[in-house]
Structure formats: structure tokens, C-alpha cells
Amino acid sequence: MFYTTYGLDNITPEELRMKFDSHDDFLLLDVRTPxxxxxxxxxxxxLIPVQELAHRVSELPKDREIVVYCKIGNRSAFACVYLARMGYRVKNLDGGIALWNRSQTISAARA
Structure with a gap:
């Protein structure tokens, strides 16, 4: 992936599910449109749409990890690069909400 050059950390839907289940302290940031x-x-x-992020970055806490997502992971990757350069601890949801939805459907089918 292109953004890996910039040190982008991805998180899989399964890893995010584990963060939810273990009640980890993190902020989940949606950079899609309203x-x-x-x-x-x-x-x-x-919700902070990616096109508003530069103007609203002060709304985000620097003392918590931020997991960023969009539809498929491209806008969130861009947001992660920007936020990392601003000193935030960020992870990009690999595959976005689309892969999240598929992984949850597969998990439910296996249960």
C-alpha cells in the first residue's frame, strides 16, 4: 500500500472487534460524508468529514489512540497520514466500513 511508506498503521476489522470487546480507550473517527x-x-x-479535518483537528484528543475509517480505507488512510504528522496516534481501519460489514457477516455465519 502506498501509505505504508509513511508509516501508516492499519488495524483489521477483527482487531477492531477485539478493541471493542476489551473496552480499550480509543476514539473511532469517521471521515466519510454526513x-x-x-x-x-x-x-x-x-464524524469529521475528511475535507473538514484540517479545520477541526483541534476537536481530537492527543492523549488517546484514534482509529480512523471511511468506506474502503482510502480517505481514512489520507486522514491518518495527516493526523500522524500532527502528532496523533492513529490506525487506519483496513478495508473501511465495507470490509467491517463483510467480516461481521462472516463472523455471524460461523457462530
Whole structure:
């Protein structure tokens, strides 16, 4: 992946599920549009569309890990690079909400 050059940390849907299950302290940041967020959002996520991120970055805590997601992982990767350069601890949800949805469906089918 292109962004790996910049030290981007990815987190898989399974790893994110474990963070939820273990009640880890992190912020889940949705960088999609308000319309996409209204259609579906991950529980507890905070919405800042990627095009507003530079103007709203002060809303984000520097003392917590931030897991960033979008639809498939491209906008969130861009946001992660930006936030990492600003000194934030960030991880990109690999495959975005699309892969999250598929992984949850597969997990439910296996149960």
C-alpha cells in the first residue's frame, strides 16, 4: 500500500472487534460524508468529514489512540497520514466500513 511508506498503521476489522470487546480507550473517527454516516456508522464513532479535518483537528484528543475509517480505507488512510504528522496516534481501519460489514457477516455465519 502506498501509505505504508509513511508509516501508516492499519488495524483489521477483527482487531477492531477485539478493541471493542476489551473496552480499550480509543476514539473511532469517521471521515466519510454526513450522508454516508447517516446511512450507517460504527457505534460510538465521531464524524469529521475528511475535507473538514484540517479545520477541526483541534476537536481530537492527543492523549488517546484514534482509529480512523471511511468506506474502503482510502480517505481514512489520507486522514491518518495527516493526523500522524500532527502528532496523533492513529490506525487506519483496513478495508473501511465495507470490509467491517463483510467480516461481521462472516463472523455471524460461523457462530
Amino acid at each position: 450522508l454516508e454516516n447517516a446511512a450507517q456508522a460504527l457505534d460510538g464513532s465521531y
